[in-house]
């Protein structure tokens with residue numbers, strides 16, 4: 581056992597690294613050798629530990645299972661040609677998990693546990709960061725309530741964990757999306773802006789119905805009128821209409837994506853016209869009919885820049901412009917990925933080296 585400043589480390593006796601087929605990585609199905617665990621009890625965080633990846637034991641009454649106090653984050657680590665590992669804007673994920681925590685009545689996570697936890701984990705599992713094109717090490721921090729108690733109230737005890745998973749692309753081909761106008765992902769004043777586990781569970785039934793019709797995912801619309809685009813659950817949405825890059829403004833129904841923010845920054849710096857404003861389904865559909873809809877794509881950590889090639893709205897399906905000709909998503913998407921991989925200068929200091 582090795583003691584570091586504040587994290588107790590137990591190394592695995594047997595690495596599973598040699599069993600991994602790095603050329604065929606599904607998303608989130610293979611996990612690296614170690615994981616971080618930190619417990620919150622008696623109103624304080626206890627010393628975190630890193631141990632071999634493995635099952636955890638919970639009471640069947642664990643409050644998170646019954647009432648859903650469970651939140652998470654997603655980040656990606658890339659390894660550059662010098663073998664250095666880089667993580668993109670991890671501070672934003674730390675800030676966001678704490679905003680999710682506050683909304684869900686959970687304790688916030690100290691910066692040292694979050695950042696040092698990632699640092700130590702990456703140090704141990706550095707060789708798990710893939711170097712193949714399109715692959716990365718996905719980092720999944722998560723926090724959940726652990727009181728063994730069926731009363732409906734915030735848990736007094738919590739567990740924070742970080743697991744990591746070498747991944748290939750989340751979406752391996754251009755997407756067919758549907759603008760959803762019946763079901764709702766989030767309403768104003770709800771938890772749509774938080775990375776709460778329940779948001780994802782609640783979206784599965786409508787998504788499954790669409791998938792039965794050959795549609796990959798949904799673009800959610802506002803809960804009140806179903807007239808304005810929101811996000812796609814796994815990614816924020818961007819539209820290029822009449823040479824302007826549009827994305828819905830942040831509000832309580834939309835996840836404040838790290839990729840969203842970075843993409844908008846780079847697009848503005850590249851001189852594109854960018855607007856964060858409500859986008860009506862009417863203008864998108866009219867644009868799809870009259871050719872003014874030039875690009876439609878999603879952006880997210882897992883999704884990266886995910887092109888939408890086909891769009892269903894009501895009974896109609898539109899074929900969208902060829903992907904090769906999409907200037908903004910191709911140019912800015914590539915720039916963002918090149919920065920993350922350390923292949924071009926990172927003028928903003930977004931990449932943190934580990």
Ligand code: COI
Nearest residue numbers: 654655814880881882883
């Ligand atoms: C991410 O982009 O990190 C996400 O959390 C999306 C999805 C895999 C849940």
